[in-house]
Amino acid sequence: MSHPETSLPVDSPTLAELTRAELIELIEAQQEAGIRISFPGKSNARKTGRRVRPRTLRELKSYGAGSEPERAHNLVIEGDNLQSLATLYKDRGQVDLIIADPPYNTGRDFRYNDRWDDDPNDPGLGEYVASDDGARHTKWMKFMWPRLQMMKSMLKPGGVIAVCIDYRELFRLGQMLDELFMEQNRLAIINWQKSYAPRNDKNHVSAATEYILVYAKDEARATTALLPRTPEMDARYRSPDGDPRIWKPKDASGSKAAKNQTMVYAIQSPFTGELHYPQAGSCWRTAQRQLLTWITQWGADYELRDLDDAVERAKIIGIAPSDVPPVMGIVLKTPLGKASAAARKRLEAGHWPQLFFGQKGTGRPALKSYLEDVKQGRVPTTFWADEDYTQPIVLGTTSWAHTESGHSQTGIGELDAIVGPHHGFDTVKPLKLIEKVINLWCPPDGIVLDPFAGSGTTGHAVLRLNAETGSERRFTLIEQGRPDRGDSYARSLLADRLKRVISGKWRSQTVDPQPGGFRFAALDRKVDAAALLSMERGEMTDTVIASHFDSNRRRGPGLSYEAPAKYRYLVARNADDEGFFLVWDGPNENTNLTEDVYEDIVAEATDANLKPIYHVYARLFLFQTDDVIFYQIPDRILRDFGLDLRGEPFSEE
Known part of the structure; x- marks a missing residue:
């Protein structure tokens, strides 16, 4: 039931009848080589959303x-x-x-x-x-x-x-x-x-x-x-060396050796003298200067030295020896016997350095990963x-x-x-x-x-x-x-x-x-100009609160109702304590903002401890003043519901 759509389906309208959004979708379909689902009535279903009328x-x-x-x-x-x-x-x-x-x-x-x-x-x-x-x-x-x-x-x-x-x-x-x-x-x-x-x-x-x-x-x-960490995950962290912070071991090397060729080199163990390289395809995950600082904490002196090991490092990186960049290894400066004795003494003392060689000193280089330093969550x-x-x-x-x-x-x-x-x-x-x-x-x-x-x-x-x-x-x-x-x-x-x-x-x-x-x-009546202009006050109040949209406050709660019995015009307030007033006593009475109505609105706002900015919904704006933000009925309500003022079907455009 799926095929690449390269032309208009049989039940589609002509190009002249398509909306802007439909034309864009059609052009994108022509440019893509992907598979698009096809089913009887799809063209009509694609237009349905634009034909559905909002409701009060x-x-x-x-x-x-x-x-x-x-x-x-x-x-x-x-x-x-x-x-x-x-x-x-x-x-x-x-x-x-x-x-x-x-x-x-x-x-x-x-x-x-x-x-x-x-x-x-x-x-x-x-x-x-x-x-x-x-x-x-x-x-x-x-x-x-x-x-x-x-x-x-x-x-x-x-x-x-x-x-x-x-x-x-x-x-x-x-x-x-x-x-x-x-x-x-x-x-x-x-x-x-x-x-x-x-x-x-x-x-x-x-x-x-x-x-x-x-x-x-x-x-x-x-x-x-990230998802919350589980107790089982945290239980993997311990402190076998007496470190006051719990930790678990992690490999000192990571992937992407080809991209980090200068981080592929030897590290000499202070316990055995063995030269440790990252695994094939891997590189050390920590900067060389930091590794050098940590390894000297085992009680021996280290230095950076050219080991003439391009062949060994080339195998790890996966390139020719001639292409390997020159990098020096981290090697002992102190004689091995003296370094090994100092390292074993430090091992027995506990609270090891962050770079260590296993719990007995005979393993590969590893790092201590502290619980408090890891992301406090898990990947889903x-x-x-x-x-x-x-x-x-x-x-x-x-x-x-x-x-x-x-x-x-x-x-x-x-x-x-x-x-x-x-x-x-x-x-x-x-x-x-x-x-x-x-x-x-x-x-x-x-x-x-x-x-x-x-x-x-x-x-x-x-x-x-x-x-x-x-x-x-x-x-x-x-x-x-x-x-x-x-x-x-x-x-x-x-x-x-x-x-x-x-x-x-x-x-x-x-x-x-x-x-x-x-x-x-x-949901109540379908929204159109005739329906709005025939509403009683209670219906219009609900419609104003349902439709109101402030582009400057795209987040935050909507309008909250005020007690309708206490005030004649005040119906709601926003999160900034600005009042919303409805001049509407029904389709045939008191629907315009006049000077007398404005004075009543100011009095109600003062009584309700609202800021002196008045959002007023009314049929006509017959009294001009700078502290009123005016919303015309029905035009503003229709627009906030996404309806074209010329009566065309609902459109996101």
């Missing part, structure tokens, strides 16, 4: 948690994730990490509405795609393509996306990500062990692992952190083994259901303890797994986005890491739930879980609360 956000305060400043840091959106991503236009290019756990296309977890092919704004949920549906892979790719496109645009230049998947769509997802993000930006394919006991699942080989595909928006600008590998995921993150005093049945049940056990059993959600990732991803690819002050939030594991992980490490990460979670059953996971499960994590009032026990909060908002 209606805050449901009872489902949120925390004070107003705490709520402003994090956001939970109830609704379709494609529409939600379009609504989050103001956050494009600002997200550090996206964690996505999309449906695995198992035959019972994925819906597709055929009407989305013509109108991606169609509200229908679609039917479940059965495992025997001949078009199930095509439908899944048409569903995922525009979402992956929009996720990529949400990432900052050095941002990272981590997508969870199993064997069913692994290869198709990998091809889509290779094409959208480019193969050179693939950071890892993580293979994590979800269960350690073979299951009788009627397959030839029992599936014990799942995968996380990790891509950077730009590999050169992305950063992968692509296989994440079972020891990380066998037990829930907190056991407490209450038994956890299902923990004995394998790693795939760990997340369910954690969720059971927090919200109680019988929640009906059986695709929960272990908390440790998500924490590990966040630690690796989201900075301590970064933003995490989860467009398939499920039970809220990502939000829980952010709150817990913030509490444990003092980090200030923020999250945005999107979850539609099951509106066809009248049971939204976003409300009944996700919000409930996060509120219990924040309060510490778990269903099974009371635990330490996790500081933080979040706003809970539901």
